[in-house]
Amino acid sequence: xxxxxxxxxxxxxxxxxxxxxxxxxxxxxxxxxxxxxxxxxxxxxxxxxxxxxxxxxxxxxxxxxxxxxxxxxxxxxxxxxxxxxxxxxxxxxxxxxxxxxxxxxxxxxxxxxxxxxxxxxxxxxxxxxxxxxxxxxxxxxxxxxxxxxxxxx
Amino acid sequence: xxxxxxxxxxxxxxxxxxxxxxxxxxxxxxxxxxxxxxxxxxxxxxxxxxxxxxxxxxxxxxxxxxxxxxxxxxxxxxxxxxxxxxxxxxxxxxxxxxxxxxxxxxxxxxxxxxxxxxxxxxxxxxxxxxxxxxxxxxxxxxxxxxxxxxxxx
Amino acid sequence: xxxxxxxxxxxxxxxxxxxxxxxxxxxxxxxxxxxxxxxxxxxxxxxxxxxxxxxxxxxxxxxxxxxxxxxxxxxxxxxxxxxxxxxxxxxxxxxxxxxxxxxxxxxxxxxxxxxxxxxxxxxxxxxxxxxxxxxxxxxxxxxxxxxxxxxxx
Numbered sequence: 001x002x003x004x005x006x007x008x009x010x011x012x013x014x015x016x017x018x019x020x021x022x023x024x025x026x027x028x029x030x031x032x033x034x035x036x037x038x039x040x041x042x043x044x045x046x047x048x049x050x051x052x053x054x055x056x057x058x059x060x061x062x063x064x065x066x067x068x069x070x071x072x073x074x075x076x077x078x079x080x081x082x083x084x085x086x087x088x089x090x091x092x093x094x095x096x097x098x099x100x101x102x103x104x105x106x107x108x109x110x111x112x113x114x115x116x117x118x119x120x121x122x123x124x125x126x127x128x129x130x131x132x133x134x135x136x137x138x139x140x141x142x143x144x145x146x147x148x149x150x151x152x153x
Numbered sequence: 154x155x156x157x158x159x160x161x162x163x164x165x166x167x168x169x170x171x172x173x174x175x176x177x178x179x180x181x182x183x184x185x186x187x188x189x190x191x192x193x194x195x196x197x198x199x200x201x202x203x204x205x206x207x208x209x210x211x212x213x214x215x216x217x218x219x220x221x222x223x224x225x226x227x228x229x230x231x232x233x234x235x236x237x238x239x240x241x242x243x244x245x246x247x248x249x250x251x252x253x254x255x256x257x258x259x260x261x262x263x264x265x266x267x268x269x270x271x272x273x274x275x276x277x278x279x280x281x282x283x284x285x286x287x288x289x290x291x292x293x294x295x296x297x298x299x300x301x302x303x304x305x306x
Numbered sequence: 307x308x309x310x311x312x313x314x315x316x317x318x319x320x321x322x323x324x325x326x327x328x329x330x331x332x333x334x335x336x337x338x339x340x341x342x343x344x345x346x347x348x349x350x351x352x353x354x355x356x357x358x359x360x361x362x363x364x365x366x367x368x369x370x371x372x373x374x375x376x377x378x379x380x381x382x383x384x385x386x387x388x389x390x391x392x393x394x395x396x397x398x399x400x401x402x403x404x405x406x407x408x409x410x411x412x413x414x415x416x417x418x419x420x421x422x423x424x425x426x427x428x429x430x431x432x433x434x435x436x437x438x439x440x441x442x443x444x445x446x447x448x449x450x451x452x453x454x455x456x457x458x459x
Contacts, residue, residue, distance in 0.1 A: 001154040001307040001459050003342040005427050036156040037304060038193060040344060040425055044434030046359045052267055053199045058247030059259055062228075066260055069231045070223065070376065075368075078375045094364030106365055107372055113266055113419055114358055119193055119302035121158050126300055128197030147432055149425035151343060151458065152304065153154050154307040189309040190457060191346060205420055206352045211400030212412055215381075218394070219413055222384045223376065266419055272346055272455035274311050279453055281350030305457065306307050 004032030006148040010048075012140035016067075018051070018060045021146075022133045025118060026125050028148040035123045037152015042115035044147055047105035047139035049112030055132045067138075071107035105138035112136050120152055157185030159301040163201075165293030169220075171204070171213045172288045174299075178271060179278050181301040188276045190305015195268035197300055200258035200292035202265030208285045220291075224260035258291035265289050273305055310338030312454040316354075318446030322373075324357070324366045327452075328439045331424060332431050334454040341429045343458015348421035350453055353411035353445035355418030361438045373444075377413035411444035418442050426458055 006028040010019060021041070029039050041050050053059070075093045093103030116133065119126040125133075135146055159181040163172060174194070182192050194203050206212070228246045246256030269286065272279040278286075288299055312334040316325060327347070335345050347356050359365070381399045394400050399409030422439065425432040431439075441452055 001343075003458065005342075005425070005432070036158075037154075038302060040423055042423070042425060044432075044437065046434070046436050051263060053259060053262060056248060056251075058250055059256070062246045062248050062256055063260065063263065065231070066224070071372070078371070093368045095362060095368050097364055098362075103365070103368055106359060107369065109359060110357060110369065110418060112263060115423065117193055117195070117268065117270065117423065119158070119195060119300055121300075121302070126158070126197075126302070128199070128298060130199050131197065145434060147425055147427075149344060149427070149432070152156065189311075190307075191455060204416060206412060206415060209401060209404075211403055212409070214394070215399045215401050215409055216413065216416065218384070219377070265416060270346055270348070270421065270423065272311070272348060272453055274453075274455070279311070279350075279455070281352070281451060283352050284350065305309065 001151060002032055002034055002153055003151045004028060008146045009143050010135055010137060011143045012137045015140050016064050017137045017140060018134045020055055020132050021135050025133050025148055029120050029125065029150050032150035034120055034150050034152035037120045037150060039118045039120055039148060039150040040115060041118065041133055042147050044145040047102050047109055048144055049109050049114050049136040050116045051112050051134045051136050052116050052131050054130050067108050067111060071104045071111060073104040102139040108138040154304060155185055155187055155306055156304045157181060161299045162296050163288055163290060164296045165290045168293050169217050170290045170293060173208055173285050174288050175286045178286050178301055182273050182278065182303050185303035187273055187303050187305035190273045190303060192271045192273055192301060192303040193268060194271065194286055195300050197298040200255050200262055201297055202262050202267050202289040203269045204265050204287045204289050205269050205284050207283050220261050220264060224257045224264060226257040255292040261291040307457060308338055308340055308459055309457045310334060314452045315449050316441055316443060317449045318443045321446050322370050323443045323446060325441045326361055326438050327441050331439050331454055335426050335431065335456050338456035340426055340456050340458035343426045343456060345424045345426055345454060345456040346421060347424065347439055348453050350451040353408050353415055354450055355415050355420050355442040356422045357418050357440045357442050358422050358437050360436050373414050373417060377410045377417060379410040408445040414444040
């Protein structure tokens with residue numbers, strides 16, 4: 001079994017941004033000299049994710065808007081009975097009590113998931129015709145790392 | 154290390170449907186002749202997912218309904234301040250500007266995640282007693298592929 | 307290729323709870339005597355998950371509250387047109403027709419995802435500085451299992 005580890009660092013200008021990294025993952029697989037196996041692509045931060053989907057700019061705007069609806073930057077009261085009982089003091093995310101302002105980015109990490117695994121067949125990422133790998137930044141403006149771990153033979 | 158790759162093609166009548174594939178994943182592991190390792194089960198399309206859960210028809214209806222609530226087929230305005238500022242022109246998903254009508258299916262792909270990895274122990278999928286593997290179609294009615302990549306020894 | 311399988315059993319007092327298991331995953335990797343590879347951490351139940359994020363108690367309360375908003379314990383009608391047509395009889399999750407009361411826990415399993423894979427580099431979990439691995443219980447009070455499968459060499 002061969003293995004190879006590569007790291008990438010991102011520093012986005014925007015707070016929330018999707019960055020295509022399919023080519024970098026393929027390059028890591030080639031450095032690994034793996035014909036058959038898997039490449040794990042995993043954000044090393046808790047406010048970022050990895051998504052495999054379409055490289056269509058309108059969709060990316062839709063996704064960032066929709067994630068803001070589901071995991072809003074400002075805490076909002078629940079409409080349901082059970083969640084309403086869990087009201088935090090001050091009407092803000094509890095995570096913000098220590099001075100943080102990125103509670104929503106942690107929730108977006110949960111929704112998107114922080115990692116994906118790409119199968120490798122005959123030395124190539126075995127993706128469908130529209131599948132591209134994206135690093136999803138939810139709290140940018142500072143250096144953040146991602147690890148690619150390829151195993152196989 | 155052994156590896157084995159199998160592909161499945163689905164063409165559902167319904168637009169949204171869950172299809173049990175546990176047995177096919179187990180068969181791929183047996184073809185791989187792997188006793189210890191992992192089987193990656195990954196949709197090759199950007200409007201489908203893979204979910205490991207209960208084979209209970211009521212739950213499946215609940216899940217399809219609930220996914221429609223969270224990732225609705227028709228774009229809906231946000232209630233929160235921040236997301237409201239991200240209003241698309243025309244009140245529809247931006248992804249639909251090119252003639253597509255499956256914006257919600259991409260969001261459901263994100264929620265469900267497009268893949269799962271099943272551990273393999275003593276030649277069997279090492280699942281809990283109620284865990285079954287499902288292919289989740291969100292934009293059916295046409296042929297769509299899934300890859301199973303088993304590695305181990 | 308080496309492989310090693312470890313199981314953990316949880317029995318929480320609370321119905322919903324996050325339990326840090328980073329150290330147990332690292333211990334399984336050491337038992338496996340793996341220097342380079344991956345450790346799959348996967349809940350064996352359909353009402354639990356695995357999340358890699360910050361060990362910050364306020365955030366954990368935020369997450370449990372937010373999951374109750376998105377996947378509420380009591381079924382709630384949809385606001386959108388399409389989901390509204392999918393109204394279940396009796397205004398409750400269909401999954402509850404058989405006497406179950408944990409429909410929300412299955413939906414939370416879907417949101418959180420039931421597994422994560424941790425890369426292993428030089429014998430250590432290759433995590434970012436704030437990344438910890440958590441078992442996420444959504445229907446506790448009874449024994450539930452998790453599998454750790456480490457492969458590599």
